[in-house]
Amino acid sequence: MKIAIIGGGPAGLYAAILLKKQRPTAEITVYERNRADDTFGFGVVFSDATLDNFEKYDLPSYRRITQEFAYWDDIAVHFRGSVHRVGGNGFCGCSRRTLLTILQDRARELGVTLHFEVDIDDEAQLEGADLIILADGINSRFRDKYVAHFQPEVDLRSNKFAWMGSTRPLDAFTFIFQETEWGPFIAHAYQYEAGHSTWIFETDPKTFARAGLTGLDERQSADRMQQIFGWFLGDHPLLTNRSMWRNFPMIRSKRWVRGNMVLLGDAKATAHFSIGSGTKLAMEDAIALADAMQRAPNVAAALDRYEHGRREEVEKTQHAADVSLVWFEHVDRFWDFDPVQFAFGVMTRAKAITYDNLTLRAPDFVAEVDKAFARQVRAKGFDVDVDRPVAPMFQPLRLREMTIANRAVVSPMCMYSAEEGVPTDFHLVHYGSRAIGGAGLIFTEMTCISRDARITPGCAGLWNDAQEAAWKRIVDFVHANSAAKFALQLGHAGRKGATRLMWDGMDRPLAEGGWDVVSASPLPYFPDSQVPRELDRAAMDQIRDAFVAAAERGERCGFDMLELHCAHGYLLASFLSPLTNQRTDEYGGALDNRLRFPLEVFVAMRAVWPAHKPMSVRISATDWAEGGMTGDDAVEIARAFADAGVDLIDVSTGQTVRDAQPIYGRMFQIPFSDQVRNEARIATMCVGNITTADQINTILAAGRADLVALGRPHLVDPSFTIKAAAWYGADVFCPPQYLPGKEQIVRNSVRDRQDVEDLKIKAKPKTRAELRSEAAKPLAAE
Ligand SMILES: Cc1cc2nc3c(=O)[nH]c(=O)nc-3n(C[C@H](O)[C@H](O)[C@H](O)COP(=O)(O)OP(=O)(O)OC[C@H]3O[C@@H](n4cnc5c(N)ncnc54)[C@H](O)[C@@H]3O)c2cc1C
Numbered sequence: 001m002k003i004a005i006i007g008g009g010p011a012g013l014y015a016a017i018l019l020k021k022q023r024p025t026a027e028i029t030v031y032e033r034n035r036a037d038d039t040f041g042f043g044v045v046f047s048d049a050t051l052d053n054f055e056k057y058d059l060p061s062y063r064r065i066t067q068e069f070a071y072w073d074d075i076a077v078h079f080r081g082s083v084h085r086v087g088g089n090g091f092c093g094c095s096r097r098t099l100l101t102i103l104q105d106r107a108r109e110l111g112v113t114l115h116f117e118v119d120i121d122d123e124a125q126l127e128g129a130d131l132i133i134l135a136d137g138i139n140s141r142f143r144d145k146y147v148a149h150f151q152p153e154v155d156l157r158s159n160k161f162a163w164m165g166s167t168r169p170l171d172a173f174t175f176i177f178q179e180t181e182w183g184p185f186i187a188h189a190y191q192y193e194a195g196h197s198t199w200i201f202e203t204d205p206k207t208f209a210r211a212g213l214t215g216l217d218e219r220q221s222a223d224r225m226q227q228i229f230g231w232f233l234g235d236h237p238l239l240t241n242r243s244m245w246r247n248f249p250m251i252r253s254k255r256w257v258r259g260n261m262v263l264l265g266d267a268k269a270t271a272h273f274s275i276g277s278g279t280k281l282a283m284e285d286a287i288a289l290a291d292a293m294q295r296a297p298n299v300a301a302a303l304d305r306y307e308h309g310r311r312e313e314v315e316k317t318q319h320a321a322d323v324s325l326v327w328f329e330h331v332d333r334f335w336d337f338d339p340v341q342f343a344f345g346v347m348t349r350a351k352a353i354t355y356d357n358l359t360l361r362a363p364d365f366v367a368e369v370d371k372a373f374a375r376q377v378r379a380k381g382f383d384v385d386v387d388r389p390v391a392p393m394f395q396p397l398r399l400r401e402m403t404i405a406n407r408a409v410v411s412p413m414c415m416y417s418a419e420e421g422v423p424t425d426f427h428l429v430h431y432g433s434r435a436i437g438g439a440g441l442i443f444t445e446m447t448c449i450s451r452d453a454r455i456t457p458g459c460a461g462l463w464n465d466a467q468e469a470a471w472k473r474i475v476d477f478v479h480a481n482s483a484a485k486f487a488l489q490l491g492h493a494g495r496k497g498a499t500r501l502m503w504d505g506m507d508r509p510l511a512e513g514g515w516d517v518v519s520a521s522p523l524p525y526f527p528d529s530q531v532p533r534e535l536d537r538a539a540m541d542q543i544r545d546a547f548v549a550a551a552e553r554g555e556r557c558g559f560d561m562l563e564l565h566c567a568h569g570y571l572l573a574s575f576l577s578p579l580t581n582q583r584t585d586e587y588g589g590a591l592d593n594r595l596r597f598p599l600e601v602f603v604a605m606r607a608v609w610p611a612h613k614p615m616s617v618r619i620s621a622t623d624w625a626e627g628g629m630t631g632d633d634a635v636e637i638a639r640a641f642a643d644a645g646v647d648l649i650d651v652s653t654g655q656t657v658r659d660a661q662p663i664y665g666r667m668f669q670i671p672f673s674d675q676v677r678n679e680a681r682i683a684t685m686c687v688g689n690i691t692t693a694d695q696i697n698t699i700l701a702a703g704r705a706d707l708v709a710l711g712r713p714h715l716v717d718p719s720f721t722i723k724a725a726a727w728y729g730a731d732v733f734c735p736p737q738y739l740p741g742k743e744q745i746v747r748n749s750v751r752d753r754q755d756v757e758d759l760k761i762k763a764k765p766k767t768r769a770e771l772r773s774e775a776a777k778p779l780a781a782e
């Protein structure tokens with residue numbers, strides 16, 4: 001077999017090594033346009049997990065690599081004169097030049113042919129190859145040559161970055177967030193061998209321009225960085241090697257294989273440097289390709305196996321990289337945070353590291369985070385313990401005169417079980433048990449303002465006395481038997497009205513017994529859905545008045561808070577989104593116009609809702625669809641509602657149009673809550689695939705939301721909060737009837753938590769840095 005590899009970077013060389021081991025008789029040739037020792041960049045970084053992989057696949061190169069590596073365990077975050085260090089991270093760095101030399105030597109030793117200073121510009125030069133590996137890097141000529149086939153998507157990110165080096169020794173992966181007269185600069189730095197460290201500098205385009213970096217040459221821009229970070233670098237110079245400022249391209253290719261050609265490493269997909277995974281991904285691609293070649297009967301089947309087997313892992317890493325890079329792009333949002341909260345945000349930005357996880361690794365750090373959080377709560381006038389604070393989830397929050405005892409919320413969820421809009425005993429038990437279960441705040445399902453405002457025939461309403469009386473009974477029960485506050489969510493289904501019960505086909509039109517539906521524009525949801533009537537002003541008046549009447553009934557029921565539903569494609573959301581609002585009057589067009597009717601409804605409700613009680617608005621912060629609402633629009637919407645007197649934005653997403661493409665995942669809507677909260681400077685509630693108290697604490701402590709709502713988890717576990725409180729040693733209200741249960745779980749949780757933590761600590765393998773430092777310790781005298 002003949003294998004030709006274009007590109008002698010980590011991907012190409014490691015693929016050559018693994019394939020040659022697998023097929024000693026194969027003729028494997030690597031073509032590299034540079035000289036053997038002619039390499040850009042300074043250090044590369046690998047996690048312990050990646051090294052474990054290298055150990056498994058090629059022991060000799062693993063041994064040489066690890067002999068050359070610098071190890072560290074800590075991440076240090078420098079911000080506004082403070083340093084926070086967190087251990088247990090298990091990383092190591094190595095010089096890129098050394099890594100390539102090791103891989104070249106190993107490839108030669110195995111019998112791979114290496115041709116340097118050979119630039120391949122046409123695969124015809126490789127005639128006779130059974131397999132051609134395109135490992136030609138980020139600017140892959142071959143990916144571009146077959147662009148229509150590989151269909152790469154290149155997302156050039158806004159921040160500027162430059163890769164430099166220094167002789168400054170570092171004993172931790174170091175982030176420095178530096179305020180300058182021009183704006184914020186960030187340094188990501190780590191040591192990769194004795195006396196050498198990598199320094200990646202990053203800044204936003206405006207700060208870049210203000211700092212006069214445009215047009216400077218390598219040396220001049222290094223001097224500017226030296227000026228900014230000199231206080232830390234001391235006498236150590238910054239070194240350059242093709243250290244030009246550039247914008248990071250996030251590359252995703254739709255296809256990785258064309259005939260017998262396959263893309264590997266940066267050529268097929270990139271991952272932002274802030275998660276240090278470029279070289280790791282490149283070498284793990286090589287592993288995946290070698291595995292596929294081992295298992296499949298022929299090259300075509302192997303390439304198919306590689307592409308399909310590897311894609312998910314690459315996309316997961318890219319998603320983590322995306323989340324991380326967005327955090328760095330918007331670092332100014334957190335610039336006025338308490339430094340310890342800021343550092344917590346840095347640590348938890350990509351979701352893999354959480355509050356609990358850090359509590360095990362760096363208990364003092366988390367204790368400081370808790371204290372900072374408690375100090376903020378105390379500053380709002382609460383008499384909370386700052387020296388031995390409870391976890392953020394159990395800190396109170398005040399909205400107007402309503403105090404919520406903890407930050408866990410039962411998200412609004414339709415039960416589709418009302419009779420002619422009247423909530424039933426099912427609702428009494430449903431809301432009653434969740435209130436008793438300890439959540440600080442519970443929401444009603446979307447409660448409809450009129451009969452034809454319902455989504456389905458089973459939706460609850462609040463337009464007549466029978467409904468008012470039934471809701472009052474539930475509110476009274478909640479207030480009499482729990483400490484939960486109760487919010488009423490009012491809405492109008494718009495074009496999603498007259499549809500079936502959830503379990504009969506969500507959003508599908510009713511076969512019979514339907515009613516006429518209305519919307520901002522006459523656009524059906526499904527092609528076979530009812531075409532809604534476009535609202536005229538008279539109908540808008542009626543709807544606004546119905547919202548007001550329902551709000552007045554809500555007040556008479558005794559609800560503590562009122563939420564206006566402007567999300568998920570329902571009536572008011574249909575005004576907000578340009579995808580569903582195609583009006584040409586003053587309610588359509590620019591965002592200000594699209595906001596006009598929802599704001600008008602809000603203002604009219606606010607006027608009758610008691611001044612001491614808070615109001616919130618639920619929005620879909622993005623439509624997840626081309627041409628739809630974005631996070632930036634959500635910030636504008638939040639600002640407009642804040643000016644009109646809203647106290648909290650309930651940040652959800654999507655459900656506007658059928659062909660949306662949401663990116664689901666754990667806590668997937670948090671970036672939007674974060675953006676609204678920290679750009680519009682308003683309290684937010686986040687929601688969406690949040691399932692654990694650990695996640696709630698992570699979100700709150702990082703300042704990404706003020707309240708955290710859980711929907712589906714509460715459907716199966718009404719007592720979610722009471723259990724979490726026992727686990728974290730916090731106290732939540734429990735009615736006297738249930739006290740024995742609470743006492744038992746509190747007692748058991750202390751022991752159970754200790755057991756789980758001991759197990760986790762025991763199960764965690766020592767990092768290579770820990771093993772090294774243990775080996776270096778002199779043996780204790782006997
Ligand atoms: C300026 C810069 C500095 C970087 N520094 C670091 C760093 O310090 N640490 C780190 O972890 N990551 C660094 N990276 C990222 C890292 O290099 C990549 O993620 C990783 O090297 C990907 O490996 P690869 O083998 O896919 O591609 P590369 O390492 O880019 O290797 C591709 C190779 O193909 C060769 N080539 C391209 N076209 C042809 C052709 N037509 N014919 C023959 N040869 C060809 C190139 O010369 C190159 O050697 C840096 C990237 C850039 C752009």
Ligand SMILES: Cc1cc2nc3c(=O)[nH]c(=O)nc-3n(C[C@H](O)[C@H](O)[C@H](O)COP(=O)(O)O)c2cc1C
Pocket residue numbers: 411412413414415444445446489502565567618652687688689690709710711712713
């Ligand atoms: C059965 C069900 C009914 C829902 N009904 C509503 C509703 O009436 N109003 C609303 O704003 N959101 C509604 N939602 C959305 C939830 O409030 C929540 O945003 C969503 O389920 C994501 O949170 P989760 O991942 O914690 O479930 C509903 C969700 C479910 C599962």
